[in-house]
Amino acid sequence: MPGRLKMEEIAALTGYSVSTVSRVLSGKSYTSDKAREAIVRSARELGVLDSMASGRLLINGIAVFAPERTFQGRGDIFYLEVTKGIAEASAPHNVWISYCGLEEQRADVKLFLEKASHKNINAIIIIGTDDSTIFKLASTLNKPCVLINSIDREMVLDSVLPDHRAIGFTAMRYLFEQGHRRVLTMTCLRRETLYARLDGIKEAYRYFHVPFDPLHDLLVTEWFTAEEAEQSLDGWLSKHDRSVWPDVIFPNSTSMTEGVVKALQRHGLRVPEDVSIITTDFTWNLQNRLATPVTGVTVPCRELGIEAVHLLQTRLNRPQAPVYNLLLQGKVVDYGSVSNATRHAARVALDQ
Secondary structure, eight states, X not given: OHHHHXXXXXXXXXXXXXXHHHHHHHTOSOOOHHHHHHHHHHHHHTTHHHHSOTTOOOOSEEEEEEOGGGGSTTSOHHHHHHHHHHHHHHGGGTOEEEEEEOOSSSOOHHHHHHHXXXXXXXXXXXXXXXOXXXXXXXXXXXXXXXXXXXXXXXXXXXXXXXXXXXXXXXXXHHHHHTTOOOEEEEEEOSSHHHXXXXXXXXXXXXXXXXXXXXXXXXXXXXXXXHHHHHHHHHHHHHHSOGGGOOSEEEESSHHHXXXXXXXXXXXXXXXXXXXXXXXXXXXXXXXXXSSSOOOEEEOOSHHHHHHHHHHHHHHXXXXXXXXXXXXXXXXXXXXXXXXXXXXXXXXXXXXX
């Protein structure tokens, strides 16, 4: 019974009972911080953590912070899906999860410290926040912390996020390989991650030797709402001659796509017969958000939450390991809203 012998050895080294050691290593019962730290340290020194099944989660409680809209009725579905991934990965281990709203900028420091420092919290996950002050505070709490869809410029916290640059590149490559050259990208640039996606889009232009003109190929909105996307595209089409209208609209979310479709209908344009549409979002939104599914590059949402929990476990097992920056890839899902460029050309010729 090697497992029993190891627990007895840990108990002898730490002065705690075998039952206490068992509770700590199972991660299912609360013990004092002093006992837990001593037992985990001893288990690590004896190599017990290295040999444990990767699914074993040595955490009693996780504090999850996300923008307040995540927890509202019709709020941020993207981040809500991420929290479902966290709950899914934690469920088999009876981990208690505390959820708290935290704004992207100028977050409530007092609230963060109150929730993150609670004695029942052993780990922290921060979703979609750009406040560097919060990151610095999190790094001082002596608790594993993982960022989701956020970038720590100090490089002291582990993070998991979609590979936004690759997602932007993949979407544009798909369009260029279909023969398209006149593409209008619609995006919001209120976060660094969105600039990374735009960088990927520009990279695809360079790769395919297509000139990128931000005055003609890019339309930036303040938010991702359908209403703003509709108004912005309607204004753009009204100001430009029909001969230079794009063959493809690339709104960077399905909420923006809703507004784009309405604007196109107002101008008598059909999808994909007259104008193609591609977007980026998680699979459920691509399939169900619109009346007709739209082609897009999937953004892994629930997987972000699942991988964040695994990163917490890795950090517990290997506290001295290098800081991780895990990038998750998306893939193109074709739902028929992108037509080959030759079909668009044929349609234009017929209309003329």
